[in-house]
Amino acid sequence: MPRHKAQTAALMASPDDVEAQFYEALREADIDKLMALWTEEDDIVCIHPGGPRMVGHVAIRAAFEAVFANGAIQVHAENVRRVQSLSSSVHSVMERVDLLTAEGPKVGWVMATNVYFKTTQGWRLAVHHASPGTPHAPPEVVEAPSVLH
Template structure:
Protein backbone atom coordinates (compact mmCIF):
# COMPACT_ATOMS: atom_id res chain seq x y z
CA UNK A 1 0.00 0.00 0.00
CA UNK A 2 1.26 3.43 -0.92
CA UNK A 3 1.84 6.19 1.58
CA UNK A 4 -0.97 8.74 1.89
CA UNK A 5 0.20 12.36 1.98
CA UNK A 6 -2.48 14.52 3.55
CA UNK A 7 -0.97 17.78 2.30
CA UNK A 8 1.34 19.05 -0.45
CA UNK A 9 3.83 19.93 2.30
CA UNK A 10 3.97 16.35 3.54
CA UNK A 11 4.54 15.09 -0.02
CA UNK A 12 7.28 17.69 -0.47
CA UNK A 13 9.00 16.70 2.76
CA UNK A 14 8.87 13.05 1.68
CA UNK A 15 10.35 13.98 -1.71
CA UNK A 16 13.40 15.73 -0.23
CA UNK A 17 13.86 13.02 2.42
CA UNK A 18 13.82 10.39 -0.35
CA UNK A 19 16.54 12.28 -2.22
CA UNK A 20 18.66 12.68 0.91
CA UNK A 21 18.38 8.98 1.74
CA UNK A 22 18.72 7.91 -1.92
CA UNK A 23 15.57 5.87 -1.26
CA UNK A 24 13.89 4.79 -4.49
CA UNK A 25 10.95 3.16 -2.69
CA UNK A 26 10.20 6.39 -0.85
CA UNK A 27 10.61 8.37 -4.08
CA UNK A 28 8.12 6.06 -5.78
CA UNK A 29 5.53 6.79 -3.08
CA UNK A 30 5.76 10.53 -3.85
CA UNK A 31 5.10 10.01 -7.58
CA UNK A 32 2.81 6.93 -7.30
CA UNK A 33 -0.17 6.87 -9.61
CA UNK A 34 0.44 10.25 -11.20
CA UNK A 35 -0.47 10.63 -14.84
CA UNK A 36 1.48 12.81 -17.20
CA UNK A 37 4.17 13.40 -14.57
CA UNK A 38 7.25 15.37 -15.63
CA UNK A 39 10.66 15.77 -14.00
CA UNK A 40 13.36 18.12 -15.25
CA UNK A 41 16.71 17.82 -13.53
CA UNK A 42 19.06 20.83 -13.80
CA UNK A 43 20.47 21.01 -17.32
CA UNK A 44 18.50 18.02 -18.63
CA UNK A 45 15.61 17.35 -20.96
CA UNK A 46 12.09 16.74 -19.60
CA UNK A 47 11.55 13.19 -18.38
CA UNK A 48 7.95 12.08 -18.80
CA UNK A 49 6.06 9.33 -17.05
CA UNK A 50 6.41 7.78 -13.62
CA UNK A 51 8.56 4.84 -14.80
CA UNK A 52 11.10 7.04 -16.63
CA UNK A 53 11.20 9.51 -13.75
CA UNK A 54 11.96 6.75 -11.24
CA UNK A 55 14.67 5.36 -13.55
CA UNK A 56 16.30 8.81 -13.61
CA UNK A 57 16.29 8.98 -9.80
CA UNK A 58 17.68 5.44 -9.58
CA UNK A 59 20.57 6.54 -11.79
CA UNK A 60 21.19 9.65 -9.69
CA UNK A 61 21.09 7.64 -6.46
CA UNK A 62 23.51 5.02 -7.84
CA UNK A 63 26.09 7.42 -9.22
CA UNK A 64 26.14 10.51 -7.10
CA UNK A 65 27.30 11.68 -3.72
CA UNK A 66 24.91 11.96 -0.80
CA UNK A 67 22.94 15.21 -0.91
CA UNK A 68 21.65 17.27 2.00
CA UNK A 69 18.93 19.86 1.41
CA UNK A 70 17.74 23.03 3.03
CA UNK A 71 14.60 24.11 1.20
CA UNK A 72 13.22 27.63 1.32
CA UNK A 73 9.69 28.13 0.03
CA UNK A 74 9.60 31.29 -2.05
CA UNK A 75 5.98 31.15 -3.22
CA UNK A 76 2.96 28.88 -2.75
CA UNK A 77 -0.29 28.60 -4.65
CA UNK A 78 -3.01 26.22 -3.48
CA UNK A 79 -6.37 25.27 -4.93
CA UNK A 80 -8.65 22.43 -3.89
CA UNK A 81 -6.69 19.82 -5.86
CA UNK A 82 -3.49 21.52 -7.08
CA UNK A 83 -0.52 23.05 -5.27
CA UNK A 84 2.42 24.89 -6.81
CA UNK A 85 5.56 25.52 -4.75
CA UNK A 86 8.44 27.65 -5.96
CA UNK A 87 11.44 26.81 -3.80
CA UNK A 88 15.13 27.51 -3.46
CA UNK A 89 17.07 24.32 -2.84
CA UNK A 90 20.30 24.82 -0.93
CA UNK A 91 22.31 21.65 -1.48
CA UNK A 92 25.37 20.43 0.36
CA UNK A 93 27.07 17.34 -0.99
CA UNK A 94 28.59 14.76 1.33
CA UNK A 95 32.10 15.86 2.29
CA UNK A 96 31.47 19.54 1.56
CA UNK A 97 31.47 22.05 4.39
CA UNK A 98 29.17 24.62 2.78
CA UNK A 99 26.00 24.73 0.72
CA UNK A 100 26.23 25.39 -2.96
CA UNK A 101 24.48 28.26 -4.74
CA UNK A 102 20.75 27.62 -4.67
CA UNK A 103 18.84 25.73 -7.30
CA UNK A 104 15.38 27.06 -8.06
CA UNK A 105 12.68 24.42 -8.34
CA UNK A 106 9.00 24.36 -9.14
CA UNK A 107 7.18 21.49 -7.47
CA UNK A 108 3.58 20.82 -8.45
CA UNK A 109 1.33 18.47 -6.49
CA UNK A 110 -2.12 17.14 -7.35
CA UNK A 111 -4.65 15.72 -4.93
CA UNK A 112 -5.37 12.15 -6.04
CA UNK A 113 -7.39 9.31 -4.51
CA UNK A 114 -4.31 8.33 -2.50
CA UNK A 115 -3.59 11.84 -1.21
CA UNK A 116 -1.24 14.47 -2.63
CA UNK A 117 1.29 13.36 -5.27
CA UNK A 118 4.05 15.16 -7.13
CA UNK A 119 3.26 15.67 -10.80
CA UNK A 120 6.11 18.00 -11.71
CA UNK A 121 9.57 18.76 -10.38
CA UNK A 122 11.54 21.25 -12.46
CA UNK A 123 14.90 22.28 -11.05
CA UNK A 124 17.18 24.89 -12.57
CA UNK A 125 20.44 26.47 -11.41
CA UNK A 126 20.19 30.09 -10.37
CA UNK A 127 21.52 32.49 -12.96
CA UNK A 128 25.03 33.76 -12.39
CA UNK A 129 25.17 37.19 -10.90
CA UNK A 130 26.80 39.52 -13.36
CA UNK A 131 28.54 42.75 -12.57
CA UNK A 132 26.49 45.59 -13.95
CA UNK A 133 28.66 48.09 -15.72
CA UNK A 134 27.44 51.34 -17.03
CA UNK A 135 27.52 51.64 -20.76
CA UNK A 136 28.23 55.05 -22.24
CA UNK A 137 25.24 56.68 -23.85
CA UNK A 138 26.03 58.11 -27.27
Protein backbone atom coordinates (compact mmCIF):
# COMPACT_ATOMS: atom_id res chain seq x y z
CA MET A 1 0.00 0.00 0.00
CA PRO A 2 1.42 3.45 -0.90
CA ARG A 3 2.38 5.58 2.09
CA HIS A 4 -0.22 8.31 1.44
CA LYS A 5 -3.02 5.73 1.37
CA ALA A 6 -1.97 4.37 4.77
CA GLN A 7 -1.87 7.91 6.20
CA THR A 8 -5.35 8.64 4.85
CA ALA A 9 -6.75 5.43 6.33
CA ALA A 10 -5.23 6.19 9.72
CA LEU A 11 -6.50 9.77 9.68
CA MET A 12 -10.04 8.56 8.99
CA ALA A 13 -9.98 6.06 11.87
CA SER A 14 -12.44 8.03 14.02
CA PRO A 15 -14.93 10.90 13.82
CA ASP A 16 -12.50 12.97 15.91
CA ASP A 17 -9.81 12.45 13.24
CA VAL A 18 -12.17 13.67 10.52
CA GLU A 19 -13.22 16.63 12.64
CA ALA A 20 -9.60 17.65 13.28
CA GLN A 21 -8.91 17.51 9.53
CA PHE A 22 -12.08 19.49 8.76
CA TYR A 23 -11.03 22.41 10.97
CA GLU A 24 -7.44 22.15 9.75
CA ALA A 25 -8.67 22.39 6.13
CA LEU A 26 -10.65 25.53 7.06
CA ARG A 27 -7.57 27.10 8.66
CA GLU A 28 -5.49 26.22 5.57
CA ALA A 29 -8.19 27.17 3.00
CA ASP A 30 -7.55 23.74 1.43
CA ILE A 31 -10.61 22.90 -0.67
CA ASP A 32 -9.35 19.50 -1.83
CA LYS A 33 -8.55 18.38 1.71
CA LEU A 34 -11.92 19.65 2.92
CA MET A 35 -13.94 17.93 0.18
CA ALA A 36 -12.09 14.61 0.68
CA LEU A 37 -13.60 14.44 4.17
CA TRP A 38 -17.23 14.17 3.00
CA THR A 39 -19.08 10.91 2.39
CA GLU A 40 -19.72 9.92 -1.20
CA GLU A 41 -23.49 10.20 -0.61
CA ASP A 42 -25.43 12.55 -2.90
CA ASP A 43 -27.42 14.13 -0.07
CA ILE A 44 -24.60 15.53 2.08
CA VAL A 45 -25.64 18.83 3.66
CA CYS A 46 -23.84 21.99 4.72
CA ILE A 47 -25.37 25.12 6.25
CA HIS A 48 -23.14 28.11 6.87
CA PRO A 49 -24.15 30.63 9.55
CA GLY A 50 -27.33 32.38 8.38
CA GLY A 51 -27.04 30.79 4.93
CA PRO A 52 -29.12 28.44 2.81
CA ARG A 53 -29.00 24.65 2.97
CA MET A 54 -26.49 23.38 0.41
CA VAL A 55 -27.00 19.81 -0.73
CA GLY A 56 -24.47 17.73 -2.62
CA HIS A 57 -20.78 17.91 -3.42
CA VAL A 58 -21.04 20.54 -6.17
CA ALA A 59 -23.01 23.04 -4.05
CA ILE A 60 -20.85 22.51 -0.96
CA ARG A 61 -17.60 22.83 -2.90
CA ALA A 62 -18.78 26.05 -4.56
CA ALA A 63 -19.76 27.53 -1.19
CA PHE A 64 -16.40 26.76 0.39
CA GLU A 65 -14.53 28.01 -2.68
CA ALA A 66 -16.37 31.32 -2.25
CA VAL A 67 -15.47 31.42 1.45
CA PHE A 68 -11.81 30.57 0.75
CA ALA A 69 -11.64 33.34 -1.87
CA ASN A 70 -11.49 35.66 1.17
CA GLY A 71 -8.75 33.59 2.79
CA ALA A 72 -8.56 30.90 5.42
CA ILE A 73 -10.91 30.76 8.40
CA GLN A 74 -9.17 30.73 11.76
CA VAL A 75 -11.65 28.45 13.51
CA HIS A 76 -11.07 25.98 16.33
CA ALA A 77 -13.46 23.33 17.66
CA GLU A 78 -13.92 23.59 21.41
CA ASN A 79 -16.14 21.97 24.03
CA VAL A 80 -17.19 19.12 21.73
CA ARG A 81 -20.12 16.98 22.92
CA ARG A 82 -20.40 13.58 21.22
CA VAL A 83 -23.18 11.05 20.72
CA GLN A 84 -21.84 7.99 18.90
CA SER A 85 -23.09 4.62 17.72
CA LEU A 86 -21.30 1.92 15.74
CA SER A 87 -21.82 3.65 12.38
CA SER A 88 -22.63 7.29 13.11
CA SER A 89 -21.50 10.09 15.37
CA VAL A 90 -23.03 13.50 16.09
CA HIS A 91 -20.81 16.25 17.47
CA SER A 92 -22.11 19.48 18.96
CA VAL A 93 -19.22 21.94 18.68
CA MET A 94 -18.52 25.43 19.95
CA GLU A 95 -16.43 26.97 17.17
CA ARG A 96 -14.07 29.73 18.25
CA VAL A 97 -13.38 32.02 15.30
CA ASP A 98 -10.35 34.29 15.56
CA LEU A 99 -10.95 37.52 13.64
CA LEU A 100 -8.67 40.38 12.66
CA THR A 101 -10.63 43.64 12.69
CA ALA A 102 -9.71 47.32 12.32
CA GLU A 103 -9.88 47.51 16.13
CA GLY A 104 -7.50 44.55 16.49
CA PRO A 105 -7.95 40.82 17.12
CA LYS A 106 -11.39 39.67 18.22
CA VAL A 107 -13.04 36.32 18.88
CA GLY A 108 -16.46 35.18 17.68
CA TRP A 109 -18.36 32.01 18.50
CA VAL A 110 -20.47 29.75 16.32
CA MET A 111 -22.45 26.74 17.47
CA ALA A 112 -22.16 23.87 14.98
CA THR A 113 -23.33 20.31 14.55
CA ASN A 114 -21.21 17.82 12.61
CA VAL A 115 -22.58 14.40 11.66
CA TYR A 116 -20.22 11.58 10.69
CA PHE A 117 -20.92 8.17 9.09
CA LYS A 118 -18.67 5.14 9.16
CA THR A 119 -18.10 4.10 5.53
CA THR A 120 -15.94 1.57 3.72
CA GLN A 121 -13.32 4.37 3.45
CA GLY A 122 -13.48 5.03 7.20
CA TRP A 123 -15.34 7.83 8.96
CA ARG A 124 -16.61 10.67 6.77
CA LEU A 125 -18.53 13.92 7.26
CA ALA A 126 -22.19 13.87 6.15
CA VAL A 127 -23.58 17.11 7.66
CA HIS A 128 -22.09 20.39 8.87
CA HIS A 129 -24.62 22.90 10.25
CA ALA A 130 -23.35 26.15 11.77
CA SER A 131 -25.47 28.78 13.50
CA PRO A 132 -25.03 32.56 13.26
CA GLY A 133 -22.16 33.76 15.39
CA THR A 134 -22.02 35.61 18.70
CA PRO A 135 -19.28 37.82 20.17
CA HIS A 136 -19.16 35.79 23.40
CA ALA A 137 -19.10 32.07 24.07
CA PRO A 138 -22.73 31.03 24.55
CA PRO A 139 -23.47 29.40 27.89
CA GLU A 140 -24.00 25.69 28.05
CA VAL A 141 -27.19 24.65 29.82
CA VAL A 142 -26.99 21.20 31.39
CA GLU A 143 -30.14 21.50 33.50
CA ALA A 144 -33.56 22.75 32.49
CA PRO A 145 -33.66 26.57 32.73
CA SER A 146 -36.49 28.16 34.69
CA VAL A 147 -37.58 30.09 31.55
CA LEU A 148 -37.17 28.57 28.08
CA HIS A 149 -37.80 31.71 26.00
